[in-house]
Amino acid sequence: MADIKIEKKKGWKDLPACDYLEAGSAAAFETGDWRSERPVWIPENCIQCLFCWVYCPDSAVVVKDSLMAGFNYKHCKGCGICAVECPGKKGKKAIVMEAEKK
Amino acid sequence: MSEKKNLKAKTGNEAMAEAMRQINPDVVAAYPITPATEIVQIFSQFVADGVVNTEFVAVESEHSALSACIGASAAGARAMTGTSSQGLALMYEMMYIAAGLRLPIVIAEVNRALSAPINIHGDQSDTMGARDSGFLQIYCENSQEAYDSMIQAVRICEHPDVLLPATVSTDGFIISHCMEAIELLPDEKVKEFVGTYKPKNWLLDVDHPFTLGAIDLQDYYFEHKRQEIEAMRKATKVIKEIGKEFGQKFGRSYDMIETYKLEDAEAAIVVLGSTAGTAKVVIEEMRKQGKKVGMLKLRVFRPFPFDDIREALKDVKIVGVMDRHDGYNGYVAPVCSEVRSCLYELDKKPKIASYVYGLGGRDITLEMITEIYEELLSGKTDNNAKYIGVRE
Numbered sequence: 001m002a003d004i005k006i007e008k009k010k011g012w013k014d015l016p017a018c019d020y021l022e023a024g025s026a027a028a029f030e031t032g033d034w035r036s037e038r039p040v041w042i043p044e045n046c047i048q049c050l051f052c053w054v055y056c057p058d059s060a061v062v063v064k065d066s067l068m069a070g071f072n073y074k075h076c077k078g079c080g081i082c083a084v085e086c087p088g089k090k091g092k093k094a095i096v097m098e099a100e101k102k
Numbered sequence: 103m104s105e106k107k108n109l110k111a112k113t114g115n116e117a118m119a120e121a122m123r124q125i126n127p128d129v130v131a132a133y134p135i136t137p138a139t140e141i142v143q144i145f146s147q148f149v150a151d152g153v154v155n156t157e158f159v160a161v162e163s164e165h166s167a168l169s170a171c172i173g174a175s176a177a178g179a180r181a182m183t184g185t186s187s188q189g190l191a192l193m194y195e196m197m198y199i200a201a202g203l204r205l206p207i208v209i210a211e212v213n214r215a216l217s218a219p220i221n222i223h224g225d226q227s228d229t230m231g232a233r234d235s236g237f238l239q240i241y242c243e244n245s246q247e248a249y250d251s252m253i254q255a256v257r258i259c260e261h262p263d264v265l266l267p268a269t270v271s272t273d274g275f276i277i278s279h280c281m282e283a284i285e286l287l288p289d290e291k292v293k294e295f296v297g298t299y300k301p302k303n304w305l306l307d308v309d310h311p312f313t314l315g316a317i318d319l320q321d322y323y324f325e326h327k328r329q330e331i332e333a334m335r336k337a338t339k340v341i342k343e344i345g346k347e348f349g350q351k352f353g354r355s356y357d358m359i360e361t362y363k364l365e366d367a368e369a370a371i372v373v374l375g376s377t378a379g380t381a382k383v384v385i386e387e388m389r390k391q392g393k394k395v396g397m398l399k400l401r402v403f404r405p406f407p408f409d410d411i412r413e414a415l416k417d418v419k420i421v422g423v424m425d426r427h428d429g430y431n432g433y434v435a436p437v438c439s440e441v442r443s444c445l446y447e448l449d450k451k452p453k454i455a456s457y458v459y460g461l462g463g464r465d466i467t468l469e470m471i472t473e474i475y476e477e478l479l480s481g482k483t484d485n486n487a488k489y490i491g492v493r494e
């Protein structure tokens with residue numbers, strides 16, 4: 001996601017009239033920066049069931065060639081749903097939540 | 103106009119319904135309420151008879167009526183509704199949304215007192231309550247003005263510099279149910295005048311998807327409100343231009359205000375709506391006795407025509423502002439407050455008095471208006487609002 005933009009706020013004369021927003025514009029902005037916990041993927045426990053991808057209320061689970069491939073942290077809100085839903089392997093979760101540092 | 107006038111006997115409600123038939127909006131969503139019921143009742147008959155192409159939505163409340171109009175308008179339709187009093191009050195929440203989303207919806211409105219105590223007759227407390235909603239407000243003196251103003255309102259609201267909704271109001275029963283001979287324009291002339299609604303952005307335009315009404319917090323809300331404020335400011339010019347164009351095409355010009363015998367007047371009153379007609383009779387009578395009285399009729403209250411008012415009243419010695427609503431600030435009524443505020447800029451300020459009359463449809467007679475003029479001419483006016491026609 002190299003094309004993430006830093007938002008430049010327009011004045012009232014330049015803004016489109018009324019509360020008008022281009023569709024899909026959230027893709028261009030970092031919306032996951034207020035996350036307090038982040039999901040961490042442990043590939044060796046992953047059975048590729050893609051539950052995480054199904055349950056993620058954002059679109060923050062990255063799937064490549066039909067396989068779970070990690071998270072898009074620019075947009076992941078850290079809700080932890082994926083970690084709860086992840087069945088993992090032999091009782092070991094493939095997603096765990098860790099506190100955001102800094 | 104070379105054509106013969108098409109004069110028809112119409113009540114205010116019939117006149118408004120007739121204008122709506124000729125405008126032929128895409129969507130009308132409405133809920134009945136006295137004294138505005140007839141407007142959409144008559145209009146729904148037009149829908150049933152297939153003389154309009156309108157999608158008529160019979161909703162379960164006025165809140166829903168305006169909500170449906172908002173949805174329709176955002177989708178790209180020309181949407182209208184009609185209501186009065188409590189109905190308008192139930193729309194208040196949605197009125198701010200219609201204006202904030204810049205949707206040019208026209209409401210055929212009949213002024214009626216607000217409860218409590220419950221009352222079905224005419225005063226202007228309903229639209230005065232919606233004063234700060236972002237709606238343009240046009241007040242009509244008679245059925246002809248109601249008919250003409252509905253047609254103009256569509257153009258005004260949809261003007262790219264404006265994009266705001268409007269109420270076009272008549273006084274409950276006094277105009278809404280009173281039959282007058284009015285001139286109706288040919289269908290095709292109205293069609294041509296209002297044109298087709300071509301919004302720049304409309305939600306059903308699947309090739310250009312967008313989001314409307316997203317949350318707008320500290321970082322953008324103010325800018326969007328500033329745009330709305332500017333639209334209201336620009337509306338003055340648009341209302342004047344369209345009123346003038348209407349006059350050139352159909353012989354009846356309209357402006358923000360109308361003045362009557364103000365040029366040499368010593369005492370003037372400011373009024374909204376049907377009382378202007380009554381006042382004209384009083385002025386004629388008093389002028390015969392050599393009394394220099396005149397009137398300023400406020401046709402548009404939002405935006406407030408401060409420039410025109412200042413210009414029209416600058417040489418008058420004393421002004422009485424007649425409000426059909428109080429406003430409860432414990433001092434003077436709302437129209438008076440605003441007239442006074444705009445005249446304050448003048449070096450030579452006229453004296454100003456506030457008169458509240460006709461609450462709950464109480465009659466305003468020729469005698470009462472004469473008394474107001476006599477009091478103004480005597481110069482012995484009160485500082486606080488005076489109540490006309492109330493039993494002490």
Ligand code: SF4
Pocket residue numbers: 038039055056057058060061071075076077078079080081082083
């Ligand atoms: S934490 Fe929530 S937002 Fe982030 S990937 Fe998991 S489900 Fe999606």
Ligand code: SF4
Pocket residue numbers: 041045046047048049050051052053068082085086087088094095
């Ligand atoms: S839910 Fe867990 S096991 Fe299933 S694909 Fe996602 S990370 Fe792998």
